Amino acid sequence: MAMSDTSYSTFARIxxxxxxLFILSTIPVGFLMIQEGLSRSLQNSLFIYHKNVGVLILxxxxxxLAYRGFRPPPPLPDHVPVWQQRAAGASHTALYVLIIAMPVAxxxxxxxxxxxxxxLDAMGFPRLVPESKPLAETAKTLHFYGSYVIAGLAGVHIMAALQHGLLKKDGVFSRMWPPVRRGAD
Structure with a gap:
């Protein structure tokens, strides 16, 4: 396979x-913003950051996902065992579901x-759900527990990437890492 057949596009990498960056910043901010003892000003700033970055993530x-529909990801190299290919596919699917579900919740x-x-308010975006304390509490619970799931999946994803990049050095990690251009010696 040519390099372009095995690597992600520049757009996909960006x-x-x-x-x-956005997801890995909102997770700790989300956990921090609900801690007791924070100043009201700091807590408000953290909530504003978390909500607005959540909109950006969505x-x-x-x-x-639309881009991925038009340009599917390159297949994993043949040397990657089938069970790892399936695990990668399942974990990517779960991450995408959560990347959509968490901002929606x-x-x-x-x-x-x-x-x-x-x-959204500044842009005049309509409120798509009515005010409802029971609905808000259900969504809060889903968002709270989902944060642990997405943090765990992100951790597994990072560890798998590091395994390929640092231990196996099998080219899987470099497919998504920004390309390194070497100058002429």
Whole structure:
């Protein structure tokens, strides 16, 4: 296979690393913002960051999935065992589901709870769910437990990538890593 057949496109790589940055920043912010003892100002800033980056993650996820529909990812190399290929496929599917579900649950929790989502409110985006305390509580619970699941899956994803990049050095990691251009000696 040619390199272009085995590597992700520049756009896919930019989307991957941008989303990774946003997701990996919102997880600790989400856990921090609900801690007791924070100043109201800090807590409000963390909530605003978390909500608005969540909106950005959802938009990027929709774009990324649409792109993926038009340009499927390259197949894993033949040397990767079938069980690892299946595990990678299942974990990627689960990550995509959660990357969509978490912002949606967060949106429902906030809007049904009667709270603002500053970016969407500034754009005049309509509130798609009614205010409802039971709905807000259900969405809050789903978002809370989902945060542990997505954090765990992200951890597994990172560990698998590092295994391929640092231990096996089998080219799987470099498919998504930004290409390194070597100058002429």
């Amino acid at each position: 989307m991957h690393w941008s989303m990774a 938009v990027l996820a929709v774009i990324r 967060g949106y429902v929790r906030v809007v049904a709870g009667g709270f603002p989502i500053e970016t």
